[in-house]
Amino acid sequence: MKLLNILLLFAAAIWAACAFNPFSPDISDEPGVESVSDYTETEADFNTPVSYDEGEVLEETYFELCYDLTDPDLDTSSLKFKGVKALNTEDEWKTYMDFCIKKGYVHIFFEVPEEMTPDTDYFLNAYDITAVTIYTYPPNRGWKIMGYTLTYTYAHDILNAVKNNSLDRLDAKKLAAYNAAQSFLSTIEGLSDYEKELAIHNYVCEKITYSKDEALSDITNCYGGLINGLGNCQAYTDTFSLLCGLEGFDCGRAACKADGTDHSLNYIVINGGYYFVDCTFDDGISDPDRGYGLFYFNAPYDIISADHVFSELPFEPVYTIDEANWYYRNGLYAASPELLEQVYRNIAAQSSQGEILFNTQCGTASLTDIFTKFPCGYKRISVSKFTFGESYEILKFSLSQ
Numbered sequence: 001m002k003l004l005n006i007l008l009l010f011a012a013a014i015w016a017a018c019a020f021n022p023f024s025p026d027i028s029d030e031p032g033v034e035s036v037s038d039y040t041e042t043e044a045d046f047n048t049p050v051s052y053d054e055g056e057v058l059e060e061t062y063f064e065l066c067y068d069l070t071d072p073d074l075d076t077s078s079l080k081f082k083g084v085k086a087l088n089t090e091d092e093w094k095t096y097m098d099f100c101i102k103k104g105y106v107h108i109f110f111e112v113p114e115e116m117t118p119d120t121d122y123f124l125n126a127y128d129i130t131a132v133t134i135y136t137y138p139p140n141r142g143w144k145i146m147g148y149t150l151t152y153t154y155a156h157d158i159l160n161a162v163k164n165n166s167l168d169r170l171d172a173k174k175l176a177a178y179n180a181a182q183s184f185l186s187t188i189e190g191l192s193d194y195e196k197e198l199a200i201h202n203y204v205c206e207k208i209t210y211s212k213d214e215a216l217s218d219i220t221n222c223y224g225g226l227i228n229g230l231g232n233c234q235a236y237t238d239t240f241s242l243l244c245g246l247e248g249f250d251c252g253r254a255a256c257k258a259d260g261t262d263h264s265l266n267y268i269v270i271n272g273g274y275y276f277v278d279c280t281f282d283d284g285i286s287d288p289d290r291g292y293g294l295f296y297f298n299a300p301y302d303i304i305s306a307d308h309v310f311s312e313l314p315f316e317p318v319y320t321i322d323e324a325n326w327y328y329r330n331g332l333y334a335a336s337p338e339l340l341e342q343v344y345r346n347i348a349a350q351s352s353q354g355e356i357l358f359n360t361q362c363g364t365a366s367l368t369d370i371f372t373k374f375p376c377g378y379k380r381i382s383v384s385k386f387t388f389g390e391s392y393e394i395l396k397f398s399l400s401q
Contacts, residue, residue: 062082062083063080064083064085066083067079069100069108070103070104070105072106076147081109081145086112086143090119093116094122096110097122097123101129101150104160105150106149107148107150108147108148109135109146111143111144111146113142113144114143118146120134121255121312128153128155128253129151129156129253130234131151133151134148135148153234153238154173154177154223154238155222155239155241155245158174158181158222158242161174162178162246176223176226177223181242181246182246184203184243185243188200193249194324196247197247197249197268200243201240201277201279201297204236204239204240204279205279205282206292208230208231208235210232210284212232218231219234220232221235221238222238222239222242225238225239236280237253237279237280240266240279241266244268250269251269252266253266253267254267256311257308257311264280265277265281267317268298270298273317273322275298275299275300275324276298276301276304276308276317277297277299281295295388295392295394297326300322301318301319304317306389306392307388321335321357321359327355327356328357331343332354332355332357335359335362337362340356340367343356344356344367344371344397348374348378348399353396353398354396355394355395355396355397356394357394359391360390367381368383378400378401379400379401380399380400383396
């Protein structure tokens with residue numbers, strides 16, 4: 001008899017495990033929206049919306065446990081939406097997007113009040129995402145289900161494969177870009193973090209030739225940058241993201257408007273502060289010595305906002321120049337006419353040529369006039385000037401006898 005009872009208990013346990021398996025997508029007996037196809041015909045018993053504290057970690061819902069939302073090939077036309085997350089406000093939506101993207105979801109579904117339309121530009125400004133496909137299903141009882149399918153950058157996919165030890169899942173182009181990146185990074189081993197970042201910036205500027213010829217393949221990703229040596233701003237950004245990400249930097253993509261058109265550049269975190277790096281714009285500076293500029297390397301918001309317009313940033317950037325800036329770090333930044341004179345004299349005492357980043361917000365000054373007062377043993381000075389917005393100039397000078 002005891003044996004029979006044990007067998008019955010064992011059978012009951014197995015039945016319960018099968019019946020309540022949270023990973024089973026067969027949830028037709030559950031209340032709620034069943035699938036996309038019968039959404040408009042179903043009287044949905046939606047979740048009760050709940051609020052979340054800012055920064056709270058959100059656990060997977062029943063819906064998320066039923067499907068592999070990281071699978072690009074997931075059939076989104078036959079999903080069952082039992083347990084989909086209900087979100088009341090834009091802030092809750094952003095918190096949930098952060099959670100899903102950190103989990104690596106390619107597909108995100110949720111429900112929001114009928115009148116709410118989340119700003120999907122947030123994706124393109126905040127993450128390494130290049131495109132968003134949007135699904136919106138008809139409202140029911142004042143709520144509507146929405147969904148996204150995200151297209152991530154090459155750099156994101158490669159770095160995710162490295163993190164998950166799944167390089168074998170990369171396609172041939174992404175694997176080639178990874179190998180090319182590792183080949184370059186092997187040449188900067190032993191450098192400090194700052195030196196590595198600077199070397200990466202310079203390499204990207206040297207390696208890629210700007211092109212916006214849409215007939216060319218891969219001009220928007222790091223394969224085009226590293227293998228073909230051609231690309232638009234997205235290729236510069238993706239290549240910098242990949243190289244810095246492989247070196248362990250917290251670095252990603254930001255979107256903005258520049259010269260009235262859509263533009264892509266990088267952010268990077270240094271000592272907890274968010275800075276901007278625009279290799280595309282630096283490569284466009286016709287520097288006669290290097291062939292590229294350093295004005296947009298670790299640029300604070302004060303600099304980058306002179307010719308970049310952001311609709312929204314998901315972080316609070318550093319606003320003014322500090323030691324992360326190349327000019328400041330090398331004693332080549334002057335925030336006033338008095339400092340311009342001092343920096344010039346320091347350079348002229350050691351070299352016949354130099355360059356200075358001058359902030360004109362605190363006054364104007366002429367290097368030629370300064371040279372007249374302090375020739376430092378030279379008879380002539382030649383000055384070239386690069387102007388950025390209304391506040392900054394790069395002054396390059398050469399002294400001769």
